[in-house]
Amino acid sequence: MKINEIFYSLQGEGERVGQASIFIRLAGCDLACGFCDTEFASGSEMTTQEIIAHVQQYPAKWITWTGGEPMLQLTKDTIEAFRSAGYSQSIETNGGHPVPFKLDWLVVSPKVAEHVMVRNFPDGVDELRYAWHSGKMSVPAPSVFAKSKFISPICDGNSLNVKNLKHCIELCKSNPEWKLSVQQHKIWNIL
Numbered sequence: 728m729k730i731n732e733i734f735y736s737l738q739g740e741g742e743r744v745g746q747a748s749i750f751i752r753l754a755g756c757d758l759a760c761g762f763c764d765t766e767f768a769s770g771s772e773m774t775t776q777e778i779i780a781h782v783q784q785y786p787a788k789w790i791t792w793t794g795g796e797p798m799l800q801l802t803k804d805t806i807e808a809f810r811s812a813g814y815s816q817s818i819e820t821n822g823g824h825p826v827p828f829k830l831d832w833l834v835v836s837p838k839v840a841e842h843v844m845v846r847n848f849p850d851g852v853d854e855l856r857y858a859w860h861s862g863k864m865s866v867p868a869p870s871v872f873a874k875s876k877f878i879s880p881i882c883d884g885n886s887l888n889v890k891n892l893k894h895c896i897e898l899c900k901s902n903p904e905w906k907l908s909v910q911q912h913k914i915w916n917i918l
Contacts, residue, residue, distance in 0.1 A: 728800045729754040729770040730778065735785040739912025741834060742854050742875045743817070747787040751778065756795035758821055758838050775808045782814075790816045798824035806830065819856075822847060836879075841870040856908055861894040866902045877908035885913045 731752040738746045754770030773781075782790065790809055792801055798820050806828050809816055817832035823839045825847040834854040837844055851872030859867075859878040866878060878898060880891035892909065899907045 728773060728775070728778070728805070730773045731770040731795065733778070733781055735787065736912065736917050737915070738789075738791065739915070739917070740879060740908045740910050741856050741877055743789075743832065744908070744911060746789060748789040748791045748817075749782045749785050749787055749814075750791045750793055751782070753792065753794045753797045753800045755799050756821075757799060757823060758796065775805050779808065779812050783812075788814050790814045791819060792816065793819040796821050796823065798826060803828040835871075835873075837867075837869070841868075845870045859895050859898070860888075860891045866898050866905050875906065876904065877906045879908040879910065882910055882913060887914065 731754040733749065733751050735749050738744055738748045797818055806816060815831040817834060818826060818830055819834045819836060820826060821838040822835045822844050826833060832854070833852045834856055835848065835852045836856045836858060848871045853873070854875045854877065855869055855873040856877045856879055857867045858881050860881045869876065878895050880888060880895040882888055887909070895907055899905050
């Protein structure tokens with residue numbers, strides 16, 4: 728697999744916020760979102776066993792597969808190898824590809840049309856996390872079931888956009904089935 732970076736940090740957003748996790752950022756993405764703040768084009772090839780050997784230096788047992796778009800590279804064999812090594816696993820995906828294997832926590836931050844989400848996730852997901860800004864006047868209308876639904880104010884790079892934050896707060900107050908998810912790792916100034 729082509730790995731952009733592996734780092735140990737705290738989950739900065741969503742339902743698992745604050746939990747120590749090992750992040751494995753896979754290189755590559757098939758979308759070009761204008762607000763993306765992640766460098767995912769570069770990377771180095773590593774085997775699954777090399778990755779496992781690398782992450783064993785960290786005390787956490789949670790792996791977060793992220794990108795770019797991790798489903799361009801992630802396979803069932805890789806997931807099974809990490810499971811056999813004792814790791815719980817989550818994925819952060821854009822929703823453009825199905826996740827055809829069991830993970831411990833499935834996060835979709837939708838960047839595709841709802842009909843694609845329905846096709847790719849007919850049984851639902853653990854967490855939906857929509858990137859939102861002040862120009863979007865209502866909460867999303869997802870077509871798939873999610874245990875948790877978040878709207879996350881789009882930041883200006885690593886800086887919080889206060890206008891987007893205030894707008895998302897008001898949307899959550901008016902729509903209590905939605906939760907606010909701020910990219911807290913940016914506030915904490917950690918990866």
